[in-house]
Amino acid sequence: MHPKALLDACSELVKLALRFEHPADSVVSRYFRDHKSLGPRERATLAETVYTVLRKKLLFDHMAPSGSGPKERRLAILGFHGPRDFLKSALTDQERKWLDQCDSISVADLMERHRHNLPEWLVQPLKDQLGNEFWPLVDSLNQPAPLDLRVNTLNDKRAEVQRELELAGVASRVTPYSPWGLRLADKPALTKLDAFARGAIEVQDEGSQLLALLLDAKRGEMVVDFCAGAGGKTLAIGATMRNTGRLYAFDTSTHRLDALKPRLARSKLSNVHPAAIAHERDDRVKRLAGKIDRVLVDAPCSGLGTLRRNPDLKWRQSPEAVQEMTVKQDAILASAARLLKPGGRLVYATCSILPQENEEIARAFTEANREFSPLPAAEILSNLKVESAAALCSGGETGGDYLRLWPHRHQTDGFFAAVWVKN
C-alpha cells in the first residue's frame, strides 16, 4: 500500500477508536474484516499505530495543537508504527517540519502527566503501591505485550511442541514461571499451524496460566470455574484434571461461553460442562452448594492489569465504574464460596492492579467468612515447583499471601489471586 494511503487508513482507524464506543480491539478487528485486502504488515502498522495513540494519548493531545490538518491525522502521524522515512514520504513539508519539532522534544522536559499518560485517578494508587517502581511500570505499559502460548499437556509435551513450532518457523522460549508456557519471539499467525488445529496450543498470558495452576485441580475432582468466559482458564484446569472428574464452566454471558465451544473441541477435553447462569445466585449454583472441591472466581474487573494489550481501558474506566465493580466482585465471591465442601479450595482472581479490586476484596472476605482460612499463594506455587515463587507474591500475614503479578517485574499482565481453604 502507498504510504499516503496507509497513513489515511491509520487516521481513519484512530478516529474510530477515539470515539470509545467499543473496545479498541473490537474496533480494529472490525476494520480488518471490512478491509479484507489489507496485508499482514499493513494490519500490524494500523493496529500498533492506534495502540500507540491510545497509550500516549495525553502526550499526543499536548503536541497535536501545534500541527495542522485533521486531529486524527496528527495523532496518527505521532503514533505511526513504521520507519520514519516511510512515514515522511506520506507527509507535506509542513507536517515533516512539525514532526521533526515534536521528535526533538526531550522527555526530561515534559510534564509528569505527559510522561506517564495515565488518568490522574489511577496515578496515586499505583505510586502508593510501587514507589520508585512507578516509572518502570509506566515504561512497561507503553510496550506491546509478548505473545504467550499454553501447551495443552493433556496430549503433548511442552518441549516437543516447542521443537514442532521451531520447525514451522515459530521461535519461542519457555516461560520462566508457568510449566506450560512458551513465549514467542514474534507475533505469527497461529491458526494455520497443526499444533493449533489439534488443540496442542492456546494463546494465554503466562499470568493467566499461573492462576489456573494455583487452583491445582486434581484427577476426579468436582471443580467450578465460576466466571469462565471464553474458557482460557477452564481449558488449563481441565488439562490439570487429566480430563477426568467434572469441571463446570459457569458464566452469565452465553456469547462468551459460545466462544469456549470450538476451543473445547480442539482441546479434546470431555470433562468440561459449560453452563450459562442468570446471576451468581442462580439455581444451578444453589444445587451444587457444598459439593465442590475447587472453585475459581476469575471475577469481572476493571482489566487495568491488561493495559499493554488494552490501552483504551485507562480512558474507558472511571473510579465510579471500579467502585461498582467491587460490589459485584464481593457478591460473586460470596456466592461462589457456598459451592465448596469442607477441605475445598477457593481462588479469587482478577486482572486488575488496583487494591480495591484485589487485597481489599480478599481481606473483607476473610473477615466475614471465618470458615475459610487463607492459604499463602507463595507456598502453593513453591510446592508446585514454580521458579522464584516468593517473588511473584506479596501481602497478607506471611508477606506472600497473594499472587501479585506486574508487567514490569514479571513480564506478564497485572494479575491478583487470593486462595482459601474451607475448614
Ligand SMILES: C[S@@+](CC[C@H](N)C(=O)[O-])C[C@H]1O[C@@H](n2cnc3c(N)ncnc32)[C@H](O)[C@@H]1O
Ligand atoms: C475476567 S472475565 C473471565 C475470563 C475467563 N476466565 C478466561 O480465562 O478467559 C470475567 C467473566 O465474568 C463473567 N461474569 C460477570 N458477572 C458474572 C456473574 N454474576 N456470575 C458469573 N460470571 C459473571 C463475565 O461474563 C466474564 O466472562
